[in-house]
Amino acid sequence: MLNRRNLLKAAAGAGAVGLFPWGRVMASPSGNVAVLGDAATSAPFAHAMPMPPVLRPSSSTAAADTYHLRMAESSLEVVRGLRSTVRTYGGSLPGPTIHAVRGRTAVVHQTNGLAVDTAVHLHGGHVRSQDDGLPMDTIAPGATRTYTYPNQQRAALLWYHDHAHHLEAENVHMGLHGQYRITDEHELSLPLPKGRYDVPLVIRDARVEADGTFVYTRPSDCPHLLVNGKERPYFKVAARKYRLRVLSACVNRYLSLRFADGAEFTQIGGDGGLLDAPVTRTSMTVMGGERVDIVVDFSRYPVGSAVVLENTLAGSGERTEVLRFDIDRTAEDRSSVPGRLSVLPPVPRADVEREFVLRTYPQMTINDQLYDPARVDVRTTLGSSEIWTVKNVEPPVARPDFHVWHSFHTHLVNFRVLDRNGRGPGPDDAGLKDTVTLAPGDTVRLAMTWSGYTGSYLYHCHQLGHSSGGQMGRIDIVAP
Ligand SMILES: [Cu+2]
Structure with a gap:
């Protein structure tokens, strides 16, 4: 939905590409000029937090899984009661999560159903150059490109996102991002929380106008904070340990996250997978692209209570709440965080x-x-x-x-x-x-x-x- 009041098609050659045109009027590389109106009201905890869908292979062999994804514009509810047109992988924001297993190849056919060029980069992936989604290796509108990911790397949370030259910021902000998990036997052998207690938290900012228009603009004009595609949701949890896989998919900002009561949590991993040993923390600063893998023990809270995850770097006039955890039941918990999580490769010595x-x-x-x-x-x-x-x-x-x-x-x-x-x-x-x-x-x-x-x-x-x-x-x- 390109609202004429807010989005005017710019003449070609706006000249803004190399400059950095932050302002109330912003020319984007695809030629749209956004004139900001009124942002939609930010009402926290109006949505239940959804889980991103898991992408199923369209076929599998003994050694490989094949997937198909189509990029397209989709109309989704991001802020309660409003429809917003975003750019998606497979119709969801975030895109569906790919669950890869170390040693099994993933072949992903990406079809560009959008009106702009795209390129799909697997962030954190150890892949061939032609599968890296380089800025000039673009997928033209209507075309399909096949990416092969060997998954010969340790278990880690990766993510796939757009990387087309000059367009990546706008394309990612408009929705082209999804998680990609690689697991391995070592990770599976650990007694960490698993299954429904291993939860993705894809956090990013956005600006949704009062009429629902989703706009790419500078971070200080992006008052909405989304978790798994919904503005400041709530999440019902049991009074037990959860593994939370935090990914900041913010395009142009950084967040500092803490629990409002100052509660401790345990960091077990980062961008490249599990740490060698767990670290007790009370806050974390994450910039776009970074992943923080944490375990939180909600058994410290009585059933019926709630705790809010907040961003202490919220801008002036912006809400600090990110996500509310509602502790609504008890549950058995046999999980634990071992004192030794993984063996990191030796620190490289420089040539x-x-x-x-x-x-x-x-x-x-x-x-x-x-x-x-x-x-x-x-x-x-x-x-x-x-x-x-x-x-x-x-x-x-x-x-x-x-x-x-x-x-x-x-x-x-x-x-x-x-x-x-x-x-x-x-x-x-x-x-x-x-x-x-x-x-x-x-x-x-x-x-x-x-x-x-x-x-x-x-x-x-x-x-x-x-x-x-x-x-x-x-x-x-x-x-x-
Ligand atoms: Cu920079």
Whole structure:
């Protein structure tokens, strides 16, 4: 539903692509100009939290499962009582979750039923370059592309989302994101909460106008926070332990999540799967793309009570509530969190050191260059272990200038955070990571090994408004 009052078709060549046109009027790369009206009222806890559907294979062999997904516009209720047109994988927001098993190949046929180009990136996936969903490897409207995911990697929560050149921020914001779980025998052998007690929480911001129009605009104009596609829902839980797989699918902002009563929770995993040992925490900062795997014990609450998950970085005038857990029953609980969760691979020792400077002004650049798909920014050798020093050189400014925060994401490989601002890695940096947050002025050092595949891949800021604007680089991995 493109409301004429709010969305005017812009003339071609709006020239906004490289610039970063945050403002009350925003030209998007696909040529729409959004003139903001009144946002729909944000009424918390008006929806039950849905579970994203699980995608069933259309066929299976002894070694592989084949899936079909179609991208299309869908009319969904995101804010209570309003219909919004969003871009979906398979008709749902978030898209259906793919449940993959380590060692079994997943073949995903993606058909583009939208009017814009798309490219599907499996974030966290160890896949061939031609299956990575690179920005120029697009699926034209009406076309189908087949992605092959070997799933030869440890159990982890991945996600698939759009990555088409200059369009990824708008496409993801408009709904093109879904979860992709890889499990393995080791994970299944642990006594962690399973089945209905292993719950996805896909959290992201949105702006829905009072007439239901779903608009892509800057984060400070996005007052609605969605969990599994519904604005600030409630979730009925039993008084027992739950595993919650938190994914921030925010395009241009970061969240700091805590329980309103300050309750502790146990972090068991991050981007690249299980940590080596559990960590007790009371809050977590997550930026778009990051995953935090936690266990929460609701047995501390009496049946009939409730506890709210809140975002302490809500903007002025914005609600802090994210999700309300209603403890409505008791249930048997034989789950536990073992003291030893997994064995992490050794921290890579560097053969090569590189430096990356992320800048906001005058343009969104890495090492003062805008992304050029024809330019190789880093050439490395298969098997090379490297230390990357990544700096956000913007000085701290008062919120809500969210955009001076950056993040850094590598395709193909996980990294370890060696240190942050000269001190040991922070609590949000634990375990195997593929996306790391950079507050203004932050410097992180990352260690990774370029393994598995040769070919072209990417690194970029995962504030997708920034990568769309050019804060992205190309890495080519060549045979030794
Ligand atoms: Cu950035």
